Amino acid sequence: MVCALGLSGLLMAAGAAWAAPPPFEQKMSLLERFLKQSATSEQVGREGSEALRASLEKTRALRDEARKLYDAGETAMAMQRIDQAIQQAARLSQSNAGPDKRSWNQQVRFEGLMAGVAAFADAYQRNLSALAAEPNRGQGSVPPPISPAEIVQRVEQAQALAGKGDLEAANTLLTDVQNQLVSALRGMLNHKTLVHELKFATPEHEYRYELERFSGLETVLNMALSRATIDENGRRFIQEQMEKSRTLHQEAERSAAGGKFQEAIGTLEKANEYLSRVMNMAGMGFP
Amino acid sequence: MKRLFPITPALLCLLGGLSIAVVEAAAPADPPAKTEAAPAASAAQVNTFNRLMTPKSDRNQPPPLDGIHDPEGPGTKTLQAPRDAFSALPKSSGGNYVNWVQALKDKAINPRYDRLNPKEEPMIMELDIVREVKGFMPDVVYPHDRHTQWLDCSNCHPDIFVPQKGANTISMAQILMGQKCGVCHGKVAFPVSECRLCHSKKKDQALLKK
Numbered sequence: 001m002v003c004a005l006g007l008s009g010l011l012m013a014a015g016a017a018w019a020a021p022p023p024f025e026q027k028m029s030l031l032e033r034f035l036k037q038s039a040t041s042e043q044v045g046r047e048g049s050e051a052l053r054a055s056l057e058k059t060r061a062l063r064d065e066a067r068k069l070y071d072a073g074e075t076a077m078a079m080q081r082i083d084q085a086i087q088q089a090a091r092l093s094q095s096n097a098g099p100d101k102r103s104w105n106q107q108v109r110f111e112g113l114m115a116g117v118a119a120f121a122d123a124y125q126r127n128l129s130a131l132a133a134e135p136n137r138g139q140g141s142v143p144p145p146i147s148p149a150e151i152v153q154r155v156e157q158a159q160a161l162a163g164k165g166d167l168e169a170a171n172t173l174l175t176d177v178q179n180q181l182v183s184a185l186r187g188m189l190n191h192k193t194l195v196h197e198l199k200f201a202t203p204e205h206e207y208r209y210e211l212e213r214f215s216g217l218e219t220v221l222n223m224a225l226s227r228a229t230i231d232e233n234g235r236r237f238i239q240e241q242m243e244k245s246r247t248l249h250q251e252a253e254r255s256a257a258g259g260k261f262q263e264a265i266g267t268l269e270k271a272n273e274y275l276s277r278v279m280n281m282a283g284m285g286f287p
Numbered sequence: 288m289k290r291l292f293p294i295t296p297a298l299l300c301l302l303g304g305l306s307i308a309v310v311e312a313a314a315p316a317d318p319p320a321k322t323e324a325a326p327a328a329s330a331a332q333v334n335t336f337n338r339l340m341t342p343k344s345d346r347n348q349p350p351p352l353d354g355i356h357d358p359e360g361p362g363t364k365t366l367q368a369p370r371d372a373f374s375a376l377p378k379s380s381g382g383n384y385v386n387w388v389q390a391l392k393d394k395a396i397n398p399r400y401d402r403l404n405p406k407e408e409p410m411i412m413e414l415d416i417v418r419e420v421k422g423f424m425p426d427v428v429y430p431h432d433r434h435t436q437w438l439d440c441s442n443c444h445p446d447i448f449v450p451q452k453g454a455n456t457i458s459m460a461q462i463l464m465g466q467k468c469g470v471c472h473g474k475v476a477f478p479v480s481e482c483r484l485c486h487s488k489k490k491d492q493a494l495l496k497k
Contacts, residue, residue: 029365094403112441119445126451182410182440185450189414196452198419209421216459220479223463227342269422276424279482285381287425287483 024070027082031063034089040096052096059088106167113174114155120181121151127188146180203261207252210268214249217275218242224282238278245274339382339478347373347383381484382477388433398437411435417488418457426488 035041035056044052062085070078097105125148154177161170200206221242230238248271255264279286339346349368351358356366369383376395379386390396401407412431419426434443444450447470455467462469462479469479477484 026365116441123450191413193415195417212458284480285483287486
């Protein structure tokens with residue numbers, strides 16, 4: 001029986017028998033695991049500060065209250081209370097995070113903020129120049145919330161703080177700079193539609209674009225074929241079209257290798273057309 | 288990822304993005320990168336990144352069967368099954384069959400914008416980016432507003448997308464391999480099989496005929 005069903009059969013059978021417990025019990029079970037089995041709970045109980053222990057006690061009290069309410073049929077109130085207990089547990093877990101983890105988190109955040117501030121400052125400068133060049137919109141129409149000199153000064157301040165190990169203060173400073181920059185960009189770009197025009201510098205660029213399109217379409221189709229339920233005739237038809245497209249793709253590659261990019265583009269366009277034709281058939285919502 | 292959904296971690300969802308462009312109208316668009324080859328991927332490799340493209344019957348399985356959680360883990364069976372969690376939410380035809388944008392609009396869910404600060408509100412950016420594509424295929428529209436309802440700017444910029452026009456090359460193959468938009472789409476946001484959701488700006492038919 002086991003051999004005949006295989007692993008997936010067994011999983012399906014398990015699925016048929018499996019039913020989720022009521023939401024309250026699910027939450028209660030997760031909370032109990034935190035209170036009775038987690039390292040946080042064990043550590044706080046053993047050596048936590050007075051505040052952390054009080055927090056743990058509060059979590060337990062909320063759990064007990066939730067249970068009583070649930071047993072009394074007050075399901076809505078019980079759910080509210082168990083949610084509060086879980087939130088309390090989450091706060092406790094965060095407060096109890098060791099200094100190493102807190103420091104690591106701050107370091108990651110610091111690096112992310114430094115990269116973000118640089119990118120957004122750059123975007124802000126470019127947009128400011130572009131807006132100034134637009135007719136009827138002088139540079140003064142979007143007052144800079146923060147000057148470039150000020151950005152540099154604050155970034156240097158943040159770096160100095162980080163150098164002294166005060167990453168939290170550095171991150172607070174950088175967050176503020178980033179928020180101001182994003183807010184300024186929002187003021188400049190809100191309610192706009194920006195178009196990335198498709199322009200090719202050379203036929204070779206266009207050929208590479210078509211090549212990427214071919215690769216993308218073929219990969220999507222292969223994936224869809226491995227998953228979609230298509231009858232034998234449909235599958236055969238799709239494979240025939242894919243075969244034709246592959247032949248054309250090889251032809252295009254030969255043309256491109258000989259420097260005949262225009263010819264290669266035309267051939268690849270046909271190859272892509274074959275693939276596009278069967279997309280819907282393979283279960284893709286192709287427009 | 289900046290947010291946390293109070294309902295269930297399975298609701299941790301949605302969306303990557305394309306790029307913030309700039310208003311440099313005079314600057315020509317950069318040509319596509321010359322030698323950025325599409326990642327060579329077999330269907331099997333690609334499916335690793337696109338769990339929302341599995342057959343309909345395999346989607347939204349209960350945690351012990353979803354292939355993500357350890358079926359033997361003591362906590363796995365206590366988790367809420369997505370089909371239960373999603374049952375009251377607006378439906379969609381793809382992905383995990385939930386229209387998350389509508390769910391947010393209808394206030395069917397109330398995701399917390401910041402994991403630690405329940406009072407923090409999103410900074411919504413109403414900026415559409417249109418990426419032209421060749422041929423009859425509709426152009427891609429990336430709406431910032433729907434993405435910034437869930438995500439902070441720093442979730443995508445600058446690591447995934449450089450906020451500069453022409454600085455990002457994006458191909459279907461990259462997305463399928465879990466890069467660019469594929470960081471989210473296919474995993475926790477609708478998969479690439481929902482072509483129309485991104486390729487949504489129809490071409491001018493008269494121009495196509497020329």
